[in-house]
Amino acid sequence: MSLSMPSPLDIARREPANKVPIQVADHPEAQRDTIRRFAFFAYRGTDGLIGQEAGGRAWADALEALSSLAEPEEWIGGASSLVALPILDSYVRYTYQRLVMEDKIVTTADNEYAAFNTGLLTQYTEDIFALFQRNRHPSGQPWYFLRWATESDRDIMMHFPEAPQMTEYVTNAGDLVYDWRRDLKLNFEHILGDNIERFPPELAKAPHRARAAITAAIEVAIKRVRRNHKLVVPQWYPRLHDAGAQFLMPLDLTGDGKADLALVVSAVGDSYRGNTVLTLEMAYTNARLVARPDSEWLKPQAYPAGELDDVLVGG
Structure with missing residues (x-):
């Protein structure tokens, strides 16, 4: 299966100009948070949360899941924060931003799946990827977050025979x-x-x-x-x-x-x-x-x- 890498302009073209993102529509913080405009993070809890509260919890749960999958690291820090894992929060959001600059957000040829390399490893030194599927909601973000997946994940191996590459910050x-x-x-x-x-x-x-x-x-x-x-x-x-x-x-x-x-x-x-x-x-x-x-x-x-x-x- 051949792969294509969308440019930031390609990503922008996929979103209608008048689109209102699900969950995070009018939240000023989310408007600066490009990964959450790129993909919908669903809240999977059972306590009936909706709207912005559900969106915030879904993002926090995703960060917790990534922290648990990755090798141990201090992601909280010493200062108080509104975010449960503030260092990891910034790491993921700006790693995504850099990957977009480098055109390293990879999509399958049929445009059904997308993925990127988080740059993090599991405790068994497997690369960790963010895996997305095309969002079926017509007025939502273009992608739906499925899970954090390792390089041995079946879906990564099946849909991305050439695994997404890490971002690079230096040339030599x-x-x-x-x-x-x-x-x-x-x-x-x-x-x-x-x-x-x-x-x-x-x-x-x-x-x-x-x-x-x-x-x-x-x-x-x-x-x-x-x-x-x-x-x-x-x-x-x-x-x-x-x-x-x-x-x-x-x-x-x-x-x-x-x-x-x-x-x-x-x-x-x-x-x-x-x-x-x-x-x-x-x-x-x-x-x-x-x-x-x-x-x-x-x-x-x-x-x-x-x-x-x-x-x-x-x-």
Whole structure:
């Protein structure tokens, strides 16, 4: 059976312009949640939930099922959140977004089934896929979520002889390692002008002190990364998806030996550009898309409740 890969435009064409998605029709959060506009996640409980409440529970149940199938990992983090598994929630939604960019959402030739590779493994190192069937509801999302399926799943083997491929965030191995010899220029106007509230309180009130602190913190970080290349962590940030190598550099702004913020760095020609600063919660979410961070300063942390959707789209 031959396979075809739809482009984002193809996916958009399948949805009527005036279509109202089932379950999540008017929910502002869901309107930004592209995977739930792509597929209907049915609530399979028996307690009679309907509408948005059923839609939210269905998505939460799907995440719980994926967490149970995948090898053990911390998906909750330390901050409170409206989502049961906030780190996994962001991981799945933005992995899907990246797969769409790469045209790796695979459909069968008869357009009856679709699937994508989650990038996660089971405890027995089998790839985990999201499996969908064409939605029969005329006014609903184009696809219906069936289940998370392993590479040995009968339906995956039968309908997808060439298994969907993982997303890729780098084009070569060198993009995973920060080159401390390159020049680094900072976008201070954006860092201090637009994101000063992310700095520790004593610096947020004094931009000039904040600038001096960030300059000193970078000098310390560069010294440390020369001795430990794992200190600067690769990441993916949607607004920079064409920027090549992207990294997160820890910034100890208060001198207590702990990272206060992460500097988002991207390659521009033969130099690096410091684009913005992220809180550690935001930084972990970005880094986890590329790989599970192996760094002492960046640990699993959920983004605070009510702000989850802005993690990967805020500058």
